Amino acid sequence: MDSSEDNAAARETLAQAIDRRLPQTQCELCGHRGCLAYARAIAAGREEINRCPPGGAVTTDALARLLGRATPQPAAPPPPLQVARIREADCIGCALCIKACPVDCIVGAAKLMHSVIADECSGCELCLPACPTDCIEMTPRAAPQKQEQDAREAPSIWREFTQPQVEKWRLRAAQKRAREFSARRERATRGASQTGRRELRREILAAVRRKQAGAACRRA
C-alpha cells in the first residue's frame, strides 16, 4: 500500500469508529445521506461533530472524546421520538415509501396497502415527502424503559434507543446501500451493452454500405 492508500484506510477506520457513536436513525438531519456519510465527512475534516440532533449531547461528547477535542453544544435540539403510521384507507400502494425508507421497515406490494413495522421504524420522517397521498403520519413513541436498557448486556449510550435497534438500523442501511449500488451498476452495464450493440450495428451498416458502393463502382 502506498501512503495515499494508508491515509484512505486510516480515514475509513476512523469513520467506522465515528459511525459507532451515531444513533443510526439515518434521518439526514445532519445534512448528509445517512450516518456513515456524516461519519466519513467528519473523518475527512469536512464536518463539525455537533450536527447529529438525534444523537444529542451524548453523541457530541462521545465524538469529542474520540477525537480529543473540546465538546461543543449540539447544533440543534433532538427531534421528538416518533414512529410512522400509514392510514391504510388512503394508501394507493405506489411503494414510493418503501424506496424512501432508509431502514427497510415498510412492507407491502405494488397496488396493495402498505404498513410500517412500528418496532423497526427509526422515526426519520423520510417517507413523508415521498407519499403522494399524504397518508403517512408520525405518532409519538415512548423511550425504552430504563430497566430495559439496564437489563441488556450491552446497553446503548443513548437513553432514547436500545443497542439492538441501533445495530439493526445500521445493518439495514448498509444492506440498502449495497442493493442500490448493485442496481446502479446493473443499469450502467445494461446501458453500456446497449451502447455497444448500437455501435456494432452502426459499424455493420457502414461496412455493408461500403461494400455496396464498391460493387456499384465496379459495375460502372
Ligand code: SF4
Ligand atoms: S442519526 Fe441522522 S443526523 Fe445523526 S448522523 Fe445519522 S443521519 Fe445524521
Ligand code: SF4
Ligand atoms: S417508516 Fe418512515 S419514518 Fe419510519 S424509518 Fe421508514 S422512512 Fe423513517
Ligand code: SF4
Ligand atoms: S407512499 Fe403513501 S400511498 Fe404510496 S404505498 Fe406508501 S403509504 Fe401508500
